[in-house]
Amino acid sequence: MKYTYPFILFCVILLFACNSKKKPVAAGKPAATAQELPPELHTELYGNWVGDFVSITDGAPDYEDVARINIRLSRITAEGVEGRSVVKGNARPMKGTLALAGNTYSFVMDEPGSDRHDGRFEFSIVGDTLKGRWKAYKATAVTHPVKEFTLVKKPFLYSANLMLPEDWEYVDYENGRTQTELYTNEDGTVDTSINNVYRAASEEVYKLNGSANELTEKQLKNLKKLDLEIIRNTIFARHGYSFKSKGVRQFFDQVDWYVPVTNTIDGALTEVEQKNVTLLKRFEKYAQDNYDTFGR
Template structure:
């Protein structure tokens, strides 16, 4: 009986020590998290080509995309986060260090995708500056630079595209054949034209208003596309198509945070998407010429 009591007492002692250690570790983690809490969140800015394959045509890649580099956790010398850009959402993990008020990171994407790479950056005076280097040396874009600032994301159904902007789909180039008589001779030449959208896209809000057929029946295809995709942009959807990113990346309020918003759409938005898709299927486009 005495041996049983001794063993039980020893068990309790060891259990208490383990619990004390666990609580101490949790407290240490909390203190660490609180210390770096101001670093956590969305860091947003332009993701600009630094070096590209010289044999690849510039039209095969986008010179600048909007990048959201998310810092989620710092644990001693380790850091974890996520990169969201151009329709890709990739987990990040790597090394963290702090010296003289500067925070340095080397974070790696998993390496399973062709476009995965390594982010090396510093946080100095509330600004991130760094470079990304592709893992695949045969990638079209070998490296990009970025300057990012902290920007919180919150869904706001009232957000609209700016009115003082020309909305042209620069990826929809079409050559029109034109003929003109010069000095009694007919001359044939070609003119580049592009799909355009009117300012209706800055006025119709498909997140707050249940649209009717008469609201959109006379709209062009591009206008329907932009109105529909503005719904997705409000939810922080990261667009894979270059033709959509050109409209939303320059907008201040747009932050790409996810590649899946299917569960976030409101009832009004879901109904409007169905209606817009139905009309978009049969809509036509107008093309205009522009000096670039």
């Protein structure tokens, strides 16, 4: 094949231009690397520390106001500590510092401050116990601005087979009513008796499992409203949902397997659980409860 001189000249120029775009790499020059993160320390402390969050009134514990709290430690470096508090339906990030003296790990952790319930946690870990105090940033914004807690490490593990204890009394002491009764004395006089009455759940709350099995209308149609509420909320409790309502928390805060880890369960429920929640809510709408007297 015969090539013309202009064509050959064009090819030479094009080859030179392509080669000129290639930049030589200096010998021995290392490639750019990502900025290294500080090494993590004391990772054995990571995880959920769970127990009672007790209000302090006039310098003494007020056991009428107790909730289960989870202090989760997720990152510890020489630069600081990161974690999260989960209690009463609130899940708040927190950051702080760690000081080590002997076998005592002392933490000061601050929540963001953008919520009226935010405050500062000061606590120590010795062995397998975390103990400390929380103070609200705005003492006048909350009913109980000081809390104390003693926690132990507890892993969270979802299981569809977790059930409520069978030997417990499931009485709704948080939503009682007063009931007035008239009675006639032997002498014919009439007196008035005023009693506190409460609704109580049946044994079905620890027999029916809304996570492992698809419930039927036949199983639910004769249940009391409280039964239906507890069975539904047990589904949420298995996923570590932190309940805001004290009326719900009273049934779960002392359950050994219950670990509050989140204030949202969006996308967490299985298909069976979603169907059961829908069915339970439908029956709750029309169910009734009986009220009776119960000792506390």
